[in-house]
Each structure stands twice: as structure tokens, then as C-alpha cells.
């Protein structure tokens with residue numbers, strides 16, 4: 001069983017890890033259902049699916065899909081037209097906005113996210129105490 | 144496939160929209176009524192709670208737009224029909240019918256207007272929860288306190304002053320301080336994040352007399368959006384990229400940084416502000432993310 005290799009997160013990237021149902025035709029990454037951005041027509045899907053099954057005898061990964069990362073890179077203009085004013089969707093989970101926004105943020109702010117989730121230091125268990133209280137909540141009204 | 148790009152066109156019609164409000168849960172209805180969001184849930188739960196409200200709000204906005212068009216059109220037609228009545232009296236029936244439609248549309252409009260939510264929810268808090276969801280573990284509690292109501296109101300008035308001019312222009316300046324968003328959560332890298340946003344609003348009512356003696360009043364706003372972001376980075380995972388002295392004080396692009404540490408954490412307190420002149424502005428989410436990014440950029444992974 002393959003796991004989705006799409007990176008989620010903003011400041012710290014980590015692999016999605018959900019069960020992959022497809023493989024991106026462009027970057028060849030394994031992709032879960034939620035991170036498929038574009039796919040062929042249903043009948044084409046079926047053809048590819050059958051082929052794959054007989055070929056490998058095990059998995060049934062679709063191949064004619066585009067992952068969200070590749071889609072975002074290939075459709076910058078279309079996405080910027082839709083989102084140049086920010087989030088304008090009424091759906092809970094607009095991953096197109098998320099990946100478009102993240103992509104342009106990294107570029108515009110020259111931000112380099114942490115991307116090392118498989119090392120031990122990022123494996124978080126429970127950290128005990130919260131913030132020490134400081135003067136943070138004091139008013140800073142100074143107009 | 145639900146991921147496809149859609150126009151996000153609201154699908155419900157006018158009457159369905161009116162019905163949607165009554166189908167919301169008591170918690171959701173209370174939120175719309177009080178214009179306050181308060182509580183601690185996981186990001187997923189928040190999205191579930193707010194999804195239907197956001198959908199209702201989207202349909203509400205669309206329905207009111209349609210009603211405005213209807214009111215304009217029937218108003219114009221009714222007005223035109225008045226001129227025809229003289230030559231063709233039976234047109235009076237049409238005039239009355241048009242006025243009836245106009246009245247019904249107006250009533251519906253104000254009913255919908257009463258449960259309208261500011262775009263702060265749809266276009267800011269909602270996407271922010273989406274970002275935080277991707278940034279934290281599924282069970283992480285996310286506390287949100289948000290005020291969605293009117294900001295220029297007595298409740299938030301700090302001081303008010305009028306200029307001492309005996310003549311014109313007369314200027315009355317009112318200052319408001321409105322804490323409108325507090326967010327607190329734990330990210331999946333173990334960092335603690337808290338965000339506070341407050342508006343410092345200066346409202347100026349300027350009354351002028353032009354050379355012809357006509358008196359005119361204008362209202363102008365200046366809104367300073369103050370961001371205070373606190374991030375507690377676990378020492379186990381991160382260390383500072385520079386000395387503490389280099390870290391704090393006024394850094395480039397007007398951020399103010401304070402530093403504190405305890406046994407387990409390096410804590411950064413970052414303040415930044417953004418200025419708007421439109422009172423119904425929606426803050427820019429990438430600005431907030433850039434403040435958080437400022438904090439992350441001062442860290443590197445512990446050796």
C-alpha cells in the first residue's frame with residue numbers, strides 16, 4: 001500500500017500520508033483522493049485502472065491524474081484570477097486556495113518552510129506547560 | 144469529485160435561503176445573533192460548525208443582491224408607469240402590482256439583512272482555520288474568540304474630542320479600540336501559537352462650509368490593525384538562529400519582537416501593524432502568516 005506524498009502544512013511541511021489512490025502523471029508522486037486536482041474522463045479512468053491492475057496484479061493506482069502541487073504550478077494564472085483578492089470560497093476545504101496561497105507566499109516572502117518531518121525532533125509527544133504569563137496582554141494603545 | 148474548481152455559486156434560492164436559517168443548530172443561530180464566536184474545538188469541528196453558517200451567509204448575500212435588482216427594476220417601472228396612467232388609466236393596476244412586488248422585496252431584504260454576517264468570518268476566520276488545521280494534529284484544541292459585530296460603537300469608544308475651532312471646519316475625532324480576534328492553539332511541531340488582533344480606529348467627522356456657504360459633512364476612517372503573535376518554540380526541536388540581543392527590538396518592516404524563555408521553550412512575541420482606511424475592510428491573511436513566518440525564520444532545527 002502506497003501513502004500520499006503531497007506535503008501539507010505551511011511553516012513546517014509534512015507528508016500527507018493518507019492512502020494513495022493514484023500516481024501523478026507529472027511528478028510521479030503517490031497521491032491520495034483528497035490531493036488529486038485533475039483527472040481524466042471516467043471511461044479513461046477505467047481503462048487505466050484495469051491496465052494497471054493486470055500489469056501489477058496488486059494495486060489499482062490511477063495514472064492519468066494531476067496532483068494538487070503540479071496543478072497549482074501549471075495553473076498559476078487561472079488560480080490567481082480566482083484568488084487574487086484572497087479566499088472567496090464557501091466550501092470548507094478549498095485546497096486550491098490553500099496550495100495557491102502557500103505557493104505564492106513562499107515566493108513573495110522568500111520563505112523557506114521547515115521540511116524535515118521524518119527526523120525525530122519533530123515527533124511531538126506531549127509538552128507540558130504552556131506559556132509563562134508575561135505582559136503580552138497589556139494594552140498597546142498608542143495612537 | 145468535490146475538489147474541482149467551481150464558481151462557488153450559491154445554489155439555494157431566495158425562499159430556501161430564508162428557510163436555511165431555521166435549520167441551523169441553536170449554537171449556530173446564537174452565533175449569528177450575538178455576532179460572537181467563542182469556544183474551544185478541534186479545527187475540524189470548527190469547520191463543521193461554521194460551514195453551514197458560511198453557506199447560509201453566501202446565499203444570504205446573493206439573495207439580497209437579487210432583491211436589490213428586483214427593487215431597482217420594479218421601482219423604475221412603477222415610476223415610468225405613472226406617466227402613462229394619464230393616457231391609459233388601466234395601467235394603474237400594473238403600477239400597484241409593481242409597488243406590491245417592491246414592498247415584498249424590501250421586506251425580504253431587511254429580513255435577510257438582519258442575519259447577515261460580516262465578511263470577516265467567510266474570508267478571514269474560515270480560511271485561517273483551514274491553515275491551522277493543516278498545521279496541527281487532528282485532536283489539537285483550537286480556541287477562538289471572535290467579534291463579528293459593529294466596531295464603531297459606544298462599547299469600544301476610548302476617547303472623543305472636538306477641535307476648538309469656533310468656525311469651520313469642525314472636526315470631531317473619536318477613537319475606538321476593538322479586540323476582535325483571539326486564537327490559541329498547539330501546532331504539530333509542538334509549538335504553541337497565540338494570535339491577538341485588535342483594531343485601533345480613528346473616526347473623523349469633518350464639517351466644512353464651502354465658499355458658497357453650503358455645509359457638508361464627511362466621515363473618514365483610519366484603522367490600525369494591531370497584530371500580536373506569540374509563539375512558544377519547543378527547545379527540543381528548535382534553537383535560535385541569532386543571539387537574543389539581535390533578536391529583539393525593532394526589526395525591519397516595523398515588527399517589534401520580544402523574547403522570553405523558560406525551561407522548555409523559546410518564546411517570541413511579535414507585534415506588527417497594518418493600516419486600512421475602509422471601515423469594512425477584511426484583513427489580509429497572508430499578512431498574519433508573514434508575522435508567524437517572521438518567528439519561524441528566527442529558528443533553526445536543534446542539533
Ligand SMILES: [Zn+2]
Nearest residue numbers: 024027067070
Ligand atoms: Zn504532481
Ligand SMILES: [Zn+2]
Nearest residue numbers: 004016032035
Ligand atoms: Zn494526500
